[in-house]
Each structure stands twice: as C-alpha cells, then as structure tokens.
Amino acid sequence: MKNPDNSSVSQLLNIIDQYSLDILNASDAEILERAKEAGLNPKDLADSGKSLLLQAETIAKRNRLAKAKSGAINAKSRAKDNDVSSFSDAAKARSFIEQCRKSHPTEISLAARNGEKMDDADAINLANQLSELIEKNSE
Numbered sequence: 001m002k003n004p005d006n007s008s009v010s011q012l013l014n015i016i017d018q019y020s021l022d023i024l025n026a027s028d029a030e031i032l033e034r035a036k037e038a039g040l041n042p043k044d045l046a047d048s049g050k051s052l053l054l055q056a057e058t059i060a061k062r063n064r065l066a067k068a069k070s071g072a073i074n075a076k077s078r079a080k081d082n083d084v085s086s087f088s089d090a091a092k093a094r095s096f097i098e099q100c101r102k103s104h105p106t107e108i109s110l111a112a113r114n115g116e117k118m119d120d121a122d123a124i125n126l127a128n129q130l131s132e133l134i135e136k137n138s139e
Helices: 006-025 028-037 042-081 090-103 120-138
Strands: none
Touching: 028 042, 090 120
16 A cells, blocks of 8 residues: 555645534534434434543543553652662761751751751651652652
8 A cells, every 4th residue: 555645645634624624613403414314313423422432531541540550650669769768767867968958058948946956756757858859859
C-alpha cells in the first residue's frame, strides 16, 4: 500500500472538519431526519455513542490509575535508594541541619524558640523535612 501524500491527507482532514461542523451545527430534528433517511435507528445510534463514551472514560481512568501507581512505585523506590531522608539519630539530624544552614544561609532560617533548644524529636523531624525538600529540588 502506498503512502498518501500530504495534500491528500490535508484534503481528507478538511473534509472531516467540514463534516464535523455540519453535524455540530445541525439541529436535533435535522439529525433525526438524516438518520431515518439512512435507515438508521436514532435510539440505537445514541446508545452506541453513549457506550463508546463510557468505554473511553473507563480507559482514561485506567490509564490515570496506572500512571499514579507507577509514580507511587517510583517514589517508593527512590526513597529506598536514597535513604538520606530517614534520620533517626538526633546528633546526625542536628549536624545535617547545620550543614544545610551553612550551605544555604539566605534560604534557611529557623524559627525563634524563646531561648529553648530544639528537642531530639523536633531535630529529627526537621532534618527529614529538609532532606525531602532537597531531594525534590534535585529532581
């Protein structure tokens, strides 16, 4: 089978566009009349159209779900590979926070604590959050 040239494809697309516009601009009565003239049952056509739309919707939802699952699996995999964001030692967490503050002095500031020091749980939580932010910005 030989490939159609661009002008043939362009002409075919123009015909399709014109036909589509004719259908969209036609009244319901005109469409029903044309269907009856062609020997078609309008209810069967409507049911067939609804069925096609429902199938398309189902396929689109499946594709979105598959994409979301893939993204979640990739995120879990990256988190396991880059186990940087799971601090459990408060001293390491504090050290990481200080490194971040020194390397990004204008971007990172810590809230005032009325003279109180950060407890271990807060330090670990902050280090994990900073690590996640750094990981997201590096993607």
